[in-house]
Amino acid sequence: MHIVIAGAGPTGLTAAVELARRGARVTIVEKRPGPSHLSRAVGLMPASLAILRPSGVAEAILAEAIAFTGASFHLRAKEFACLPLGFDDKARIWGLSQDRTEAHLETALTHYGEIVRYGVEVLSFEQNPHGVEVETSDGTLEADYLIGADGVQSAVRAGLGFDFPGFDLPGPWSIADVDADDWRDPTCFQAFLLDGGDVCVVVPLEAARFRIIASREDALAALPVPMDVRRTRRRGTFTISVRQVKRYQQGRVFLAGDAAHCHSPVGGRGMNLGIADAADLARRIMEDETEGYHAARHAEGARVMRLSERGRRMLNTESALKRGLAIRALKLGAALPPLGRAMMRRLATG
Numbered sequence: 001m002h003i004v005i006a007g008a009g010p011t012g013l014t015a016a017v018e019l020a021r022r023g024a025r026v027t028i029v030e031k032r033p034g035p036s037h038l039s040r041a042v043g044l045m046p047a048s049l050a051i052l053r054p055s056g057v058a059e060a061i062l063a064e065a066i067a068f069t070g071a072s073f074h075l076r077a078k079e080f081a082c083l084p085l086g087f088d089d090k091a092r093i094w095g096l097s098q099d100r101t102e103a104h105l106e107t108a109l110t111h112y113g114e115i116v117r118y119g120v121e122v123l124s125f126e127q128n129p130h131g132v133e134v135e136t137s138d139g140t141l142e143a144d145y146l147i148g149a150d151g152v153q154s155a156v157r158a159g160l161g162f163d164f165p166g167f168d169l170p171g172p173w174s175i176a177d178v179d180a181d182d183w184r185d186p187t188c189f190q191a192f193l194l195d196g197g198d199v200c201v202v203v204p205l206e207a208a209r210f211r212i213i214a215s216r217e218d219a220l221a222a223l224p225v226p227m228d229v230r231r232t233r234r235r236g237t238f239t240i241s242v243r244q245v246k247r248y249q250q251g252r253v254f255l256a257g258d259a260a261h262c263h264s265p266v267g268g269r270g271m272n273l274g275i276a277d278a279a280d281l282a283r284r285i286m287e288d289e290t291e292g293y294h295a296a297r298h299a300e301g302a303r304v305m306r307l308s309e310r311g312r313r314m315l316n317t318e319s320a321l322k323r324g325l326a327i328r329a330l331k332l333g334a335a336l337p338p339l340g341r342a343m344m345r346r347l348a349t350g
């Protein structure tokens with residue numbers, strides 16, 4: 001069996017590793033000239049690590065990742081709640097920059113005898129009753145199945161003629177990756193609720209390296225507490241879309257990861273959802289059960305997107321009432337440890 005995968009982000013790489021691990025022949029093409037050095041996703045959930053364990057990728061990730069110890073919430077600069085993480089196996093979240101997660105997946109892929117073909121782009125495809133003919137910038141590939149793991153601007157989705165319905169959030173959000181030696185509580189996720197309904201978060205990336213994301217144009221300027229930044233590695237803005245395709249498959253062609261869904265980084269689910277799509281699809285292809293892929297993964301995507309949007313609206317709202325309710329709920333979680341633990345388990349497993 002031969003499967004062509006468009007895109008070597010975390011979704012495409014997971015699909016490639018899982019298919020190769022089960023004995024399939026995989027061709028994974030990536031239009032970038034080489035591995036990405038951009039760190040977008042950070043948080044890895046227990047379910048993703050369970051998926052990545054049989055290939056040895058989880059072990060490699062855990063040797064390098066930061067185990068988050070908690071989440072603290074502030075109104076402007078003042079902390080009003082701190083909830084724990086890592087108190088049991090269901091309530092663990094690890095932080096590792098996405099390029100490192102991808103590097104571990106790629107190393108595992110080479111162990112199964114496959115490599116990413118960089119600088120090769122899927123241009124178009126045609127299905128026939130027995131397979132898919134995939135036209136790439138480096139020639140034609142004959143495949144049994146094609147997986148579009150080619151991100152938000154998916155060419156495979158366009159080739160299927162599928163829309164990407166949803167909406168865009170207003171204004172640019174901003175991101176900064178910085179080195180800072182004396183940051184308070186360096187293994188704790190920190191959220192700051194700002195005036196005007198804005199939000200700023202600080203996420204540990206590795207020892208003395210942090211990601212700041214804000215719903216304002218300048219993440220560093222939005223941070224309401226001092227941070228002794230030694231070096232800024234990356235600074236930029238991005239826009240957020242909340243979209244999901246209506247069908248995840250047509251015949252022998254499938255969509256997975258950001259090609260099928262995208263939402264805000266609140267809750268840190270995007271990459272984890274893509275990894276789960278990829279693993280589910282790989283198993284179904286190998287067990288000849290692909291018909292159920294759309295129903296299972298569309299429902300799961302919709303559920304996770306609802307959760308993520310609920311979380312975003314709770315933190316990123318101009319409504320004093322909604323924000324007041326969120327603050328009360330978080331304070332209650334901090335005051336009642338069993339409730340706080342249940343809330344954090346939900347964050348890690350939800």
Ligand SMILES: Cc1cc2nc3c(=O)[nH]c(=O)nc-3n(C[C@H](O)[C@H](O)[C@H](O)COP(=O)(O)OP(=O)(O)OC[C@H]3O[C@@H](n4cnc5c(N)ncnc54)[C@H](O)[C@@H]3O)c2cc1C
Pocket residue numbers: 006007008009010011012029030031032040041042043098120121122123149150151152153154155156175238256257258259265267268269270271272273274
């Ligand atoms: C600022 C920010 C922070 C985030 N934080 C988190 C987080 O903490 N946790 C989390 O889970 N998620 C997070 N996400 C989301 C996460 O980064 C994405 O969900 C994840 O990268 C999706 O992986 P993917 O492999 O589906 O798509 P991508 O990573 O976009 O990979 C798609 C790949 O396909 C390639 N490609 C495109 N077209 C073609 C073509 N025609 N042929 C061949 N290759 C092609 C692209 O070059 C790209 O490498 C964040 C996103 C942003 C922007």
